[in-house]
Amino acid sequence: LEDKNFIDNINPTHYQDYIISVDVGQTKSATAMICMGRNIISKTLDVLYELRHRNNDNMSSIYTSADYAKLTCGFIEDCILKMNKYPKVVIVDSYNGADYYENLISEIRKRRLPIIVKFPVKADGKDGKDDIPSRITRGLDLLYRGKLRFHKDCHYAINDFVSAVYDQKELETKGIETRKDSFDEAGHADLIDSVEYGFCFYSPSMNFRDWR
Numbered sequence: 001l002e003d004k005n006f007i008d009n010i011n012p013t014h015y016q017d018y019i020i021s022v023d024v025g026q027t028k029s030a031t032a033m034i035c036m037g038r039n040i041i042s043k044t045l046d047v048l049y050e051l052r053h054r055n056n057d058n059m060s061s062i063y064t065s066a067d068y069a070k071l072t073c074g075f076i077e078d079c080i081l082k083m084n085k086y087p088k089v090v091i092v093d094s095y096n097g098a099d100y101y102e103n104l105i106s107e108i109r110k111r112r113l114p115i116i117v118k119f120p121v122k123a124d125g126k127d128g129k130d131d132i133p134s135r136i137t138r139g140l141d142l143l144y145r146g147k148l149r150f151h152k153d154c155h156y157a158i159n160d161f162v163s164a165v166y167d168q169k170e171l172e173t174k175g176i177e178t179r180k181d182s183f184d185e186a187g188h189a190d191l192i193d194s195v196e197y198g199f200c201f202y203s204p205s206m207n208f209r210d211w212r
Contacts, residue, residue, distance in 0.1 A: 001161060004146035010048050010082075016040045017088040018048070019201060020079060022072055023193040024093060024100050030054035031068050032190040034157060035079045035087075036198035038205065044147050045199055045206065049082065050154045050191060051075045069103035073111055089116045091197050093129075123203035135196040136166075142199060147206065157191040164189050 015037035023032045035049040053071060055062050063071070072092075080086055094101040108115060120129045123138060130138075142148035143161075150158050199206075 001143065001150075001158065002146075005143055005149050006158075007046060007149050007151050010046075010151060012083045012085075014039050014041045015046075015083065017085075018079070018083055019198055020076055020087045020090045021194040021198040021201075022090065022092045023190055023197070024068065025054070025190060030190040031063075031071070032156070032194045033072065033075050034154070034191065034194045034198060035075075035083070036195070036202070037083070038202060042149075044149050045142065045202055047148075047150045047154050047157055047195060047198075049075075049079060049151070050157050052156045052191065054190075065099035066103045066107075068100055069107040072104055073107045073113065076113060076115065077111070086113075086115055089118050089201070091118055091120055091201060093120055093193065093197065095119065120197045121201055123200045125204050129197075130200055135200065138203065139196060139199065142206075148195075148199060154191075157195060160189040160191040161195075164192060 016039075018035055018037035021034050021036060025031050030052050031054070033051040034047050037046050037048050039046050051071070053063065053068075072090075076087065076090060092101065092104065094104075105117065108117065119127070122128050122130045123134070129135075139148065150161075152158075
């Protein structure tokens with residue numbers, strides 16, 4: 001990350017739209033959420049707000065799927081107030097029938113939030129998730145060109161990108177850029193997944209000539 005990848009201020013009027021991306025984890029893995037906006041002034045994707053919670057950090061007060069659904073809706077409502085508009089979409093790494101997903105939909109209806117919830121999509125707009133090497137390559141390209149930026153207060157997301165450990169053997173022997181998926185005391189870079197789901201969703205619009 002370089003100076004061009006950080007911002008100090010957030011002006012909601014500079015964002016054509018924004019999304020919220022959620023990666024759910026309930027034990028060693030953290031539940032991570034980010035708000036990512038599409039900046040029409042700088043032609044960038046900016047990570048504006050974040051939220052991270054991990055049960056392992058406080059085993060005396062365990063969050064259930066219902067608790068995480070409420071936490072997600074609280075984050076959504078906070079972002080709506082800060083951005084003065086509703087998110088274009090809320091992306092959750094879940095599936096139909098999952099406790100978290102069903103609780104989230106129920107909570108959204110209870111709070112009467114007029115939002116669209118989707119599962120992650122590939123950079124070409126199709127359903128599903130791109131493989132990790134493809135996501136890494138896309139992320140590195142956006143960072144290098146200054147198209148992916150982080151508000152300075154998004155400490156968890158920034159730290160996850162700075163401290164990510166890559167598999168040097170895979171790169172040297174197969175030419176594949178991939179991360180080591182190993183847990184430590186801090187988890188395993190949970191915010192990275194949320195950011196990647198965000199820029200994969202925005203990839204088709206970022207390919208327009210006036211956004212390159």
